[in-house]
Amino acid sequence: MAKTNKVEIGISGEYYAAARLSAMGYKVSLALGNTKDFDLFVANGGKSKMVQVKTTEGPKAEWVVPMFAEANPNLVFVFVNLNPRKECTCPCFHIAPSKTVKKQLDDKDAAYIAKRQKQGNPVKKGIKGVSRFSDNEGKYLEKWHFLGL
Numbered sequence: 001m002a003k004t005n006k007v008e009i010g011i012s013g014e015y016y017a018a019a020r021l022s023a024m025g026y027k028v029s030l031a032l033g034n035t036k037d038f039d040l041f042v043a044n045g046g047k048s049k050m051v052q053v054k055t056t057e058g059p060k061a062e063w064v065v066p067m068f069a070e071a072n073p074n075l076v077f078v079f080v081n082l083n084p085r086k087e088c089t090c091p092c093f094h095i096a097p098s099k100t101v102k103k104q105l106d107d108k109d110a111a112y113i114a115k116r117q118k119q120g121n122p123v124k125k126g127i128k129g130v131s132r133f134s135d136n137e138g139k140y141l142e143k144w145h146f147l148g149l
Helices: 006-023 098-118
Strands: 027-030 040-044 047-056 062-066 075-081 092-097 130-134
Touching: 006 027, 006 040, 006 047, 006 075, 006 092, 047 062, 075 098, 092 098, 098 130
Parallel strands: 047 075
Antiparallel strands: 027 040, 040 047, 062 130, 075 092
């Protein structure tokens, strides 16, 4: 298979997530273009959620997420791994509420700052970059109930 770039990987994840949600009976709309807040709008029975899709490929269940991710009760993250194992070419999905994602990123950020300060390397306040959300234990694997729909 030809090497894909990051944009193609991200778009693939959005379409895989939309297809899976549609197959589960949800109404799904893709946000075309580079929408900052969400990638999919998902509805079911009068309820709706915004979904942010993050995609990776490879054996690690880790995804790059901007540190400014918000804890919004109407936002859910769907993390897609396109190639979790060499013997399986099917994507797998990890679903987490934005509150959970934000807490993990904030905890990692605090640990990084503490480590830098302990080493005598100060960190400028207010600088937010990117971090990685991870689910190597599989706590969020196929946990579609976190959509709350």
